[in-house]
Amino acid sequence: MSKIRLAAVAALVLVPAAASAQILQEKNISLGVAQELAQATVEACAAKNFNVTATVVDRAGLVRAVLRADRASPHTVEASRAKAYTAASARTNTTTIMENADKNPGARHLAAIEGFLLLGGGVPVKAGDEVIGAVGVGGAPGGHLDEECANAGLAKVQAKLK
Structure with a gap:
């Protein structure tokens, strides 16, 4: 009986320590910044006569904002989301991953991960060194141009990411 009581007391003592060790504090992109980033990114591409969709996701890869230019093709919506998801998940830009x-050769299997798209145009959003989301762009005539627009959009909101 005393062994059972000792085990119960030990469990009660350890439960609060284990519970407090599991609380995380993480930065995440706000809706306002996500909307501004999507707008700035689409505008950056429009200045180059590219009709694109920009999708901004949070640190978990969940969509926060989507903005599709008037003449952007329908496939650009999913392409931009997948690029943003990939960049957020891998915590690096999709050009580097590609x-x-x-x-x-072993890394080619990354394309088999559901939701991953190994094309240029996905860029992580960072607050300091911490990835808080990502922006993905689809619709410019090349992933490198999608990425340029994403970086231009990020430059416009950089002051709000501190």
Whole structure:
């Protein structure tokens, strides 16, 4: 009986310590910044006569904002979301992921991960060194141009990411 009582007391003592160790504090992108980023990104592409969709996701890859230019093709919505999801999940831009997959035959299996798209145009959003979301762009005539627009949009909201 005393062993059972000792085990129960030990469990009660350890439960609060284990519970408090599981609380995380994480930064995440706000709706306002996500909307501004999507707008600035679409405008950056429009200045180059590219009709795109920009999707901004939070740190978990969930959509916060989507903005599709008037003449952007319908497929750009899903492409931009997948690029943003990929960048947020991998915590790096999709051009780098694509290039690494081309160099490493084992990495080509990344494309089999549901929701991943290994094309340029997905860029993580950071507050300091912490990834708080990502922006994905689809519709410019090349992933490198999608990425340029994403970076231009990020530059416009950079002051709000501190």
